[in-house]
């Protein structure tokens with residue numbers, strides 16, 4: 261039995277990550293916008309769905325294998341783009357991408373990652389996906405898309421629900437700023453997390469890798485931070501998807517869909533897939549949980565593109581519930597960040613293994629053998645469907 265075998269759930273990882281990672285960065289991950297109501301609902305609503313149990317069937321040969329945009333994956337799970345994952349553990353994005361590669365699932369790199377597109381490409385041998393935040397600076401946008409294409413990223417994931425940032429009170433209270441201020445409180449905090457601090461001192465990846473050195477004139481961290489803070493493009497609309505897809509030249513995934521009409525818009529503007537997401541409850545507080553709106557979006561899309569879901573997935577059970585309700589796959593954000601915080605790459609390996617084992621057993625106990633055949637017949641009750649029609 262290894263040390264990590266004692267971790268049985270994603271929650272176990274969360275509790276230990278809280279002790280290992282400086283409070284400022286742990287809470288950056290474990291927080292939602294404003295009241296955190298949507299953050300809580302995301303997970304809680306999965307618990308309101310009941311699965312059908314069927315027995316008397318041969319469940320010896322079970323398969324979780326499926327495809328995402330034509331690529332075979334070992335289960336319907338992918339790692340979501342998360343900014344500054346390299347602050348949960350040194351070189352966090354590289355470690356998570358390697359874990360995903362070993363597990364046969366897709367890793368998605370955030371625009372605001374610590375390790376750059378090129379760093380992750382050099383450390384991996386299968387294509388990862390790249391999440392793109394559109395900036396005001398058109399030249400920068402084009403260069404970033406070109407870098408993702410040059411790194412042979414398998415898809416570009418355009419996030420639409422983050423033009424303005426929902427406030428996370430914990431981040432404000434912790435004084436989380438870019439660039440970081442070395443306050444006495446922060447220095448004391450680092451001294452209490454020696455393993456984290458030593459690893460951070462050893463790596464050269466400590467700033468936003470996709471920006472540093474790629475913004476003409478921004479030669480200091482302060483100048484780069486100033487430039488970044490002025491780059492939110494509030495004028496972004498559906499039509500921008502067309503030039504992004506054309507420039508990238510590969511599949512387009514649109515992230516941040518919560519409304520059936522927006523799902524239709526995404527399809528009409530070239531989306532090969534959408535991610536039903538409320539950003540893990542970090543943006544519009546009061547928005548519905550994703551599992552609640554999924555069935556309406558599946559109806560609206562009518563099979564015209566692949567549909568994924570994230571926000572609140574914490575187990576193999578959650579993953580199968582989403583698939584039964586029409587998602588082709590789910591993404592996880594915080595669960596793998598907690599894994600990184602506890603034990604780096606091995607922690608992410610273990611989080612993925614836990615979800616896989618839960619899903620495999622659950623599939624069998626449902627009386628099913630093939631994840632791709634799950635559907636409404638596997639759901640015994642779902643009290644979440646909104647009463648109003650869309």
Ligand SMILES: Cc1cc2nc3c(=O)[nH]c(=O)nc-3n(C[C@H](O)[C@H](O)[C@H](O)COP(=O)(O)O)c2cc1C
Pocket residue numbers: 288289290302340341342343344370371372391419515537538539540541542570571572573591592593594595
């Ligand atoms: C710490 C953190 C940083 C995130 N950064 C990004 C980001 O840079 N780009 C993005 O599209 N989504 C970002 N997200 C949202 C995730 O991609 C995903 O939608 C969310 O984490 C899913 O919810 P979960 O954490 O409950 O699994 C971030 C989420 C977290 C927790």
